[in-house]
Amino acid sequence: MTNHVTDRPGTRTRRGFWFDPRFAIGLVLVVASVVGVWAIVASADRSVAVYAARDALSIGDRVVAADLTMTRVRLDSAGRLYVTPQRMPSDGLVVTRAVAAGELVPVSAVGTQAGASVTSVVVAVKSKLAGSLGPGSVVDVWGARETGQGQFGPPAVIVGSASVVRVIESTGLIADGTGQSVEILVPKAKVATVLEAIANQDAIALVPVNAPLGN
DSSP, X not given: OXXXXXXXXXXXXXXXXXXXXXXXXXXXXXXXXXXXXXXXXXXXXXXXXXXXXSSOBOTTOEEOGGGEEEEEEOOGGGGGXXXXXXXXXXXXXXXXXXXXXTOBOBGGGEESSOOTTEEEEEEEEOSOOOTTOOTTOEXXXXXXXXXXXXXXXXXXXXXXXXXXXXXXXXOSTTOOSSOEEEEEEEEGGGHHHHHHHHHTTOEEEEEESSOOTTO
């Protein structure tokens, strides 16, 4: 007599665990892709926040964070050469070297002490100014002593590396466009020399120390 074993109603046959190697390979590829993209983004975003001059900065100016523009640039190890938000004191910094508008502010161009060694002087320049000259420009001040009616002696530098604060355009009906006044910052030790040249009506010219690369 043969006994037939039948499954009980409601019971399930337990199946063995099925694993597809293709699923594992696909999962590994997805994880590797995500990690690779993250690594690329992380390596590309090595920029640091530094300050740039919104306007030209002259020697003696005191600037705070609100006076500057913060921008992110990739400088690598050169980041320590520029002013960052972490290096900006709450009471600001004093400009010790002219900084052009849009230029990143170098650490070497600012300090925490007031610029007491320079003062502002306005000089009249009869000759046409260089097109590149403007606020923040660094110029040599040349002067030539008048030796006779319309005659002048050899010119010489009376102040080297002075910083231009602003150019004062001639206005009014008598303005002929041939002369301009320029406010410059000069060392206090040179103020007497400049004032003497002005009093003697010497011919004064401003020569930019450096010219833009495009010129």
